[in-house]
Amino acid sequence: MAIPRVRPGNYPAVLSYGFRPFFLLGSLYAGLTILAWLPMLYGRLETASVFTPVDWHIHEMIFGYVAAIVTGFLLTAIPNWTGRLPVQGLPLAVLVAIWLAGRFAVFFSADIGWLAAAVIDSSFLLAVAVAAAVEIIAGRNWRNLKVLVPVGVLFAANVAYHLEVHFNGEADIARRLGIGATVVLIMIIGGRIIPSFTRNWLARQAPGRLPVPFNRFDAVTILGSAAALLAWTCFPDHVASGAALLAAGALNVARFSRWAGERTWRDPLVVILHVAYAFVPVGFVLAALAVLLPEVVAPAAGLHAFGTGAIGAMTLAVMSRATLGHTGRALHAGNATCMVFVAVVASAILRIAYAFLPGMTPLLHASAAAWTLAFLGYAAVYGGMLLRPKLRARQANPAPS
Secondary structure (H helix, E strand, O other): OOOOOOOOOOOOHHHOOOHHHHHHHHHHHHHHHHHHHHHHHOOOOOOOOOOOHHHHHHHHHHHHHHHHHHHHHHHHHHHHHHOOOOOOOHHHHHHHHHHHHHHHHHHOHHHHOHHHHHHHHHHHHHHHHHHHHHHHHHOOOHHHHHHHHHHHHHHHHHHHHHHHHHHHOOOOHHHHHHHHHHHHHHHHHHHHHHHHHHHHHHHHHOOOOOOOOOOHHHHHHHHHHHHHHHHHHHOOOOHHHHHHHHHHHHHHHHHHHOOOHHHOOOOHHHHHHHHHHHHHHHHHHHHHHHHHOOOOOOHHHHHHHHHHHHHHHHHHHHHHHHHHHHOOOOOOOOHHHHHHHHHHHHHHHHHHHHHHOOOOHHHHHHHHHHHHHHHHHHHHHHHHHHHOOOOOHHHHOOOOO
């Protein structure tokens, strides 16, 4: 008898799989947070947080939004790796409640105290790491334990973020550590799914050159990039860090070129994965130039190539594809989904441009508007799918009349 993909229970469909609540809440939070941040930046909206508006913005993007999407992805991928039933029902609801508590704790940290806020907020990634480790170990899926390393680094970066803000007044090292850990996650996971999905599509639609499978070159690229990011985290102004970042950018350009992305332009769900990953080498190069040529390139250029570009676009790409597939729908991007993809890429380009032209505030406003459109657009297009039960085969692929 086949193992059921979910265990029947008295809980809503949104609690049947990890991607459902975390993709929905994460997308809503990403869009609404940016709407709130600009008024905060201009002093028109007060918060009860110990964080400055900039620190709150960065923290909530990394440890609020990204943490939610990483959790949704892991809790959905792990059952496929292990053959076990997913975390669902009450345990999943508890994880959601911890995540929500963290968002409120950070926002009201000046009222409840920085230490209480840090404990509540940091407990989420710790709980996720424990839940993921239990499932992976119970399923004896030892090779995938490595995905817990970036999650552990994210947890450590979150703790460090609270400590830096309390003792130094603002975060510094923890910002780069959190972004670096997320970029490494993209390199690990993206390096598996991008060539795989590309190969599957090309084999059906456009025979010819196929992506090179994951091999030692990919492993060297990931390790070299992780080392460069660590150097950038600890020594952001050192010439050696800039050289390491530049070398990592070159390695990622070579890696990216092996995946035949130029042949996928007819399928938005595939091409967006390649476009999103392209921001990884761009981020490395811009971060390197900010170190080597600080009078020409501002640090914000590389930070937002990684954050708005690689992280924003890749998470939306994975969320859209996973939502369609795991809710029983065809892997097809309609016009609304294409709009979401165009909006997030436009947001990244505009935000990088603003780093070079800081006097042109309309670029910042346009980037924020495009980001909000992308994430609230995702919630509008996919929210119903996330809230409703999975379609049966006949519903997903109705017979022709």
